[in-house]
Amino acid sequence: MMRQPECLEKFIRMCSDGWLQGWHENHGGNLTYRAKKEELYGLELDGGREWIPLEKKLGNLAGDYFLVTGSGKSMRNAQLYPEDALGLIEINDEGSAYRMVWGFADGGKPTSELPAHLMCQSVKKETTDGKYRFVYHAHPANIIALSFVLPLKDEIFTRELWEMEPECAMVFPAGLGVLPWMVPGTEKIAELTCEKMKEYDVVLWAQHGVFAAGDTFDNTFGLMNTVEKGGEILVKVLSMSPVKRQAPSVQDFKDMARVFDLKLPDKFLF
Ligand code: 2HA
Ligand code: ZN
Secondary structure: OOOOOHHHHHHHHHHHHHHHOOOOOOOOOEEEEEEOHHHHOOOOOOOOOOOEEOOOOOHHHOOOEEEEEEOOOOHHHOOOOHHHHEEEEEEOOOOOEEEEEEEOOOOOOEOOOHHHHHHHHHHHHHHOOOOOOEEEEEOOHHHHHHOOOOOOOHHHHHHHHHHHOHHHHHHOOOOOEEEOOOOOOOHHHHHHHHHHHOOOOEEEEOOOEEEEEEOOHHHHHHHHHHHHHHHHHHHHHHHHOOOOOOOOOHHHHHHHHHHHOOOOOHHHOO
8 A cells, every 4th residue: 555645644643633632522623734735645636526616715825735624524533534534625726716636535525614724824824935834723621711711812811821831932922812702614703813813823712712823733733732731720720729829920021032032022021
């Protein structure tokens, strides 16, 4: 048997890792990766399926290929049944439609959050000079729990998470964006998420989950993992006491920013 492309193996591993973290109950969460054509060796592409129009034209994704998890599929099954649990799509020359060219067996289709994924992919491709290739959505319990009790403000969530451990400010120095609860899978949630993605790499959907973007498998998974770890510590802290006796100060963050060459926006250092 021909070996699977390495990018597909890594994609599958990320699905499994997310499952093992407990972030993907049932059909929860989804992942897209903007693949390079030359990485897709060994996959038999089928150009015979229909073009499906995108709600919004994304000109800078014209001709791109994306590995995408399937709608109504479980991350848990990606390893055993990749051709059923996920697939590859191609964007047309205008960036106005896509077609499935591999996987999505037996009438499967891309994730219900495809609009948010492709719009975030488009924004990040533009703003990072093509460096970012991943968008990852997961349902980590602690950070979701916090969206029931903290004010839904970028400044509050970012600062609270940064205080939990130094890794947080190092991994998301631009901060974390927060959006209120919205109906999943809609154009509206996609539009508002990609607006926040112009400023941040990670966006919390209140009482739902997290959207994260990144340049590599490790950095994108690491970002999700770090946000949730900060969330877990904060849940423990708040469970012990409503007030913190001590926490890193604004000056502590400024000192860390100097040593690690981080650009921490002033709006989080109040
Ligand atoms: O079911 O996570 O947001 C996939 C989802 C929808
Ligand atoms: Zn979700």
